[in-house]
Amino acid sequence: MATQAAFDALFDPDFLTALERFRLHAKRVSPAGRHADQASRDRGAGLEFADYKPYVPGDDLRAIDWNVYRRLGRVFVRVFEERQDLPVYMLVDRSKSMFLERRPRIDAGLKAAFGLASIVLAQHDSVGLFAFSNTLEVKIKSTSGRNRLMTFGRQLACLDEAHETCLADAVNRLAGMRLRRGLLVIVSDFFDPAGIEAVVAAMKRCRHRLLLLQLSKDADANPGMHKDLHGDVRLLDCESGAGVDVTIGPAVLARYQEIYQAFNDRLAGFVQKHGAGLIRLNADGDVLEQLRALFVSGRLVV
Template identity: 35%
Template sequence: MRWFPRTARSSQPVAEPGPERELFDEAFQKRLEGLALMSRRLQSAGLRAERPSKKAGSGVEFADYREYSAGDDLRHVDWNAYARSERLLLRLHEEEEDLCVYLLVDSSASMGLGSPSKLDYAKQLTAALAYVSLSHLDRVALLALADGVVSSLPAMRGKQRIFSVFAFLRPLTAQGRTDLAAAATNFVAAHKRRGVVVLVSDLYDFAGWQTAISTLRYAKFEPYVLQLVDASDEDPGLGGDIELIDAETGEARALTVTPALLQRVRAARQRHERAVAAFCAQKQVPYFALDTRVTPQDAVLRILRRGGMLG
């Protein structure tokens, strides 16, 4: 699979040479390096990294003052402030920590539709996000979901691990039914360290998508929802008397496709999209609806960046 079209030869390869070198467009790669996945909450520190945390620590960036209490390190007392106000105030500094980023890719059968398929689109999107995170020394873990966690790539750091990401994504195929609630439950149970969770899915699990997002939130993860939308979802490209087959369940339904019916299907899909958007807005979960007709590059550099997911 070719991840991104190559447009220029790099003078500084990402990592060791190999077939994966071709998977990234170098111009796109450079632009990705200037981005970072934004987290609205400073997560608990792990290893020191480039990412600031709310925890007062040994960083150099001033964060805030607080009242001195017994046992505090006197080295952090701001004596100048004491001279002006005769109060003992403790200078708080931001601790620079690494961020744990979980990229959850829906690999159910419904993701196999579209041209390019939604799964291929999700792979490219996930690879780009993984590279952004790895470039900032974040810990990146990948998980493929269907009716549970199908496969996973443990958390890792460093740009050179992008090839592991590619190796993980490449063999993913669209199969199985979607059960986001079960998958989220499995994920939460298996990952104790909190962090950012990016869910890339078409969310055609009408009964479970809300539960899945809520589960992530309740477990103190910071979820991002990227809903992939493809035109084939609402128009099979055939008219008249046809038999529709559900890609996941195999269920068949005979019906007559008319322009009015197509319009109603489009309206139903938009309702579904609006429902997800409303739920996410209510729960303060960043939500992006990405049409597969938009290239992954545009989606990353324009939509996600403009939406505040990448900074």
């Protein structure tokens, strides 16, 4: 019942309708994919003219450009760009930190993942679903077709609270799987106890393109907004249970904000350097509005 309720909350027809006009474009997909709409390096049957090449026996005679032959006296055939699908792998964080607080981050994360999946499946790309906390679980390795959205959604709704965040380990494990190169969408708060450097190192090793969907809250950057975070407090990590005694004052708050900013800067620096994408999603805000702001002119190029 709980899963059904979660799915019902996730499945919002208006939300999906609003996403129908969005397109996710890859600059180039890796070869050996299915025929689809994404540009690929493969040359073959297609609609988009790519180049000419000298005719060799075996080439499709329908591709010979007779106008060139008349002018030059030599036989060339037209080469077309083959359009293939983009494999998208959703790596969703189901650690305890995603389920904490009054409006848990997982709600926005699942909705965003579901929305992206609907966009991906609508444009004939394939999507996979991987969940992680301290282990990596393969929920859907790869699926395609608009009609698979409900299946994907049900799998998302089944994700419940697990254990600690081990994002770096999960990325390493996923990178080690023999998956076709595609787009890895990481839906997480990126609060890995191993530290942001370990996460960045793992992402560097990953051969997929990356789209980071960072789930945050306003109180992350400004903990003074939290009504209880002042004075002498013992902060308990929701995942490890470890406590940190803090006397919160202006100096500590300022230092916290510096550290949190450095964390975000490190993530943004990685994204910028390695051509990845980064979406900072406010878990307390409207997911649709935030996605709409990302899809400029209805397109998001990754």
